[in-house]
Amino acid sequence: MMTRRMETDPERNRFPHSVVWSPIPVLSWVIPFIGHMGICTLSGVIRDFAGPYYVSEDNMAFGSPTKYWQLDPSRAHGIGANPWDTAVMEASEEYKHRMHNLCCDNCHSHVAMALNLMKYDNKTNWNMVKLCFLMLIHGRYVSFSGTVRTWLPFIIILTLLLTTLLLIYLT
DSSP states (O other): OOOSOOOOBGGGTBOTTEEEEEEOTTHHHHSTTOEEEEEEOTTOOEEEEEETTEEEESOOTTSSOSEEEEOOGGGOOOSSSOHHHHHHHHHHHHHTTSOOOSSSSSHHHHHHHHHHHTTGGGOOOOOHHHHHHHHHHHOEESSHHHHHHHHHHHHHHHHHHHHHHHHHHHO
C-alpha cells in the first residue's frame, strides 16, 4: 500500500488523496465555513457531487478549491491494491444515481461515503457535519488568494452590517 504523500499542485488543481473545499456564492458569504466539497484520487483528480445525478471530474461546481485537507492514504482500508481510488470511484458511481439535496444528501455526503467505503482511519461513521468541522480545523488554504476568496465577501458583509447598525444606533 502506498504510504508516501504526493505533492499538491494548486496551479493544476491537483490535491492527491485530499478532501477539497470551495466557497458557494452567497451561502459562504454569510456563513463562511459552509461550502462545496470534493474528494481527490491518489493522483489528485477531483471528484465532486455537483448536482442531481452528476459527479464531476476536475471541474468543481463552484470553482477551483480554496482549501484542502490532505489525508494519509495508508489509513484507507479495503479490498484490492488501491482502496482509496476504489472507494472514491464507488462513491462517485453511487452518487451519479442520486438526487442532490442541499441539506441532507449533498457533496459532503458523497465525500463521507467514500471515506466510509475505504474505512478511513478504521471508521465508518463519516458524515457531513463531521467533515465540515474537520475541514474547518484541518483545511489548509491553497494560496493567499484562496484565503481572500473565502473570507473577503464575509468581511465586507459584516462591515456593512456593523456600519449600518452603528449608524442606526448613533442617530
